[in-house]
Amino acid sequence: MKFPNDFLFGAASASYQVEGGWNEGGKGVTNWDVFSKIPGKTFENTNGDVAVDHYHRYKEDIKLMAEMGLESYRFSISWARIIPDGVGEVNQEGIEFYNNIINECLKYGIVPFATLYHWDFPQVLEEQGGWLNKKMIDAFAKYAEACFKAFGDRVKHWITFNETINFCRLGYIAGVHPPGITMDPKKYFQASHNVFVAHAKSVKIYKSLRQFGEIGITHVFSPAYSIDDKEENKFAANHCNNYEIFWYYDPILKGEYPEYVVKGLMEKGLTPDWTKEELDLLKEAAPYNDFMGLNYYKPQRVMKNIANEEINPTRENFTGAPGNPSFDGVYKTVKMADKVYTKWGWEISPEGFLGGLRMLKERYGDIKLYITENGLGDVDPIIEDEVMDIPRIKYIEEHLKVVKKAINEGINLKGYYAWSVIDLLSWLNGFKKQYGFIYVDHKDNLNRKKKASFYWYKEVIETRGENL
Ligand code: BGP
Numbered sequence: 001m002k003f004p005n006d007f008l009f010g011a012a013s014a015s016y017q018v019e020g021g022w023n024e025g026g027k028g029v030t031n032w033d034v035f036s037k038i039p040g041k042t043f044e045n046t047n048g049d050v051a052v053d054h055y056h057r058y059k060e061d062i063k064l065m066a067e068m069g070l071e072s073y074r075f076s077i078s079w080a081r082i083i084p085d086g087v088g089e090v091n092q093e094g095i096e097f098y099n100n101i102i103n104e105c106l107k108y109g110i111v112p113f114a115t116l117y118h119w120d121f122p123q124v125l126e127e128q129g130g131w132l133n134k135k136m137i138d139a140f141a142k143y144a145e146a147c148f149k150a151f152g153d154r155v156k157h158w159i160t161f162n163e164t165i166n167f168c169r170l171g172y173i174a175g176v177h178p179p180g181i182t183m184d185p186k187k188y189f190q191a192s193h194n195v196f197v198a199h200a201k202s203v204k205i206y207k208s209l210r211q212f213g214e215i216g217i218t219h220v221f222s223p224a225y226s227i228d229d230k231e232e233n234k235f236a237a238n239h240c241n242n243y244e245i246f247w248y249y250d251p252i253l254k255g256e257y258p259e260y261v262v263k264g265l266m267e268k269g270l271t272p273d274w275t276k277e278e279l280d281l282l283k284e285a286a287p288y289n290d291f292m293g294l295n296y297y298k299p300q301r302v303m304k305n306i307a308n309e310e311i312n313p314t315r316e317n318f319t320g321a322p323g324n325p326s327f328d329g330v331y332k333t334v335k336m337a338d339k340v341y342t343k344w345g346w347e348i349s350p351e352g353f354l355g356g357l358r359m360l361k362e363r364y365g366d367i368k369l370y371i372t373e374n375g376l377g378d379v380d381p382i383i384e385d386e387v388m389d390i391p392r393i394k395y396i397e398e399h400l401k402v403v404k405k406a407i408n409e410g411i412n413l414k415g416y417y418a419w420s421v422i423d424l425l426s427w428l429n430g431f432k433k434q435y436g437f438i439y440v441d442h443k444d445n446l447n448r449k450k451k452a453s454f455y456w457y458k459e460v461i462e463t464r465g466e467n468l
Pocket of ligand 1: 014017162163166295319320373377419425426427428429433
């Protein structure tokens with residue numbers, strides 16, 4: 001079977017991780033510009049000041065994407081380039097930069113898929129409380145509207161937020177992302193609620209502009225599985241899915257929070273400060289949300305937290321490997337002897353992917369889905385000057401097979417975006433952890449080079465996945 005003609009083969013990036021040009025083009029300072037410069041916060045104290053210099057090399061990069069046959073490029077817009085101080089005037093130079101990106105894509109027939117918020121935002125807003133301050137809701141909606149108006153004639157696919165669970169959990173529980181607050185579940189739930197309201201507001205604005213494109217959100221998709229058949233572990237996995245999936249997906253797709261979590265939060269005194277208007281807005285906007293973007297890398301193997309271990313919030317403990325108890329101490333994630341893991345301890349499990357997709361279909365029906373990220377973080381071998389990223393090819397191949405199978409089962413999947421189109425800056429793992437189809441030589445002028453996976457993906461796209 002070939003993938004359907006309206007299925008998009010894409011690849012992704014995010015502004016802070018590729019652009020650089022951190023103080024150019026009238027851009028404001030972001031939370032990440034500040035946070036990454038605090039010693040010890042990132043691996044080898046890397047930051048995005050230059051990243052892979054996409055800001056200056058976007059033409060070369062998009063030309064390579066076109067050569068690979070890429071059908072769609074998912075990139076993010078940096079809020080601080082568009083509205084440098086968060087709430088004031090629109091910066092024309094910023095608009096021009098993304099106009100250039102978009103137009104360059106369109107020149108080659110590449111469909112631009114834009115994310116409005118992939119974690120970097122104006123530092124001045126962070127200093128006013130960031131996502132804990134309800135002012136952020138209107139500030140975000142205003143920024144979103146400016147983007148719709150500037151780019152909406154050509155951009156027909158919009159993602160409001162990338163991975164709310166990650167910037168909230170890592171920002172308010174683990175403290176390893178800005179604003180660097182540790183173990184404050186009250187703030188964690190408040191921040192996520194404020195984000196959902198900002199999403200709902202932006203969806204409504206987008207629809208009111210009648211630009212006839214689609215808008216959705218991208219979430220982490222790490223379905224939880226019990227390590228065995230013991231009731232207590234099955235309970236733990238279900239608890240995990242409620243707190244880590246349904247809490248995030250329900251308000252977007254059903255317009256209300258999962259009862260199980262709402263009850264739990266009430267008992268623990270963690271209910272966000274929410275108004276009836278906000279809850280009504282979630283309900284009102286839900287039917288207008290066009291799709292859900294899924295970032296799938298790995299499932300979670302979960303068991304009851306028997307030893308009552310406590311979270312140890314260090315950067316090393318929060319780069320995605322199992323071994324952490326949940327914020328409420330109910331469950332923990334574990335590494336299992338019979339599973340396969342990447343160099344960074346992320347489980348490789350195409351089956352876990354399929355199982356998760358089936359779970360979503362059961363709960364949310366035929367909602368349109370895009371895989372907005374999926375890929376292998378690795379240290380790629382260079383053999384006789386060629387980047388032989390064979391494990392990446394294998395990883396993507398196995399996951400694309402799942403996508404095909406899911407489509408055959410009637411799951412409404414409309415596109416696949418590999419993470420990442422080019423090697424880029426990993427938030428906490430520096431440049432060591434590579435994901436791209438295109439290699440960037442940090443020892444030689446950031447020169448680009450096609451990897452083995454580049455040629456492989458090109459062939460997959462050309463044949464529309466027929467041989468998978
Ligand atoms: C997702 C983010 C991406 C990217 C990816 C890989 O959570 O949306 O921006 O970073 O994970 O993560 P890492 O770089 O930690 O391996």
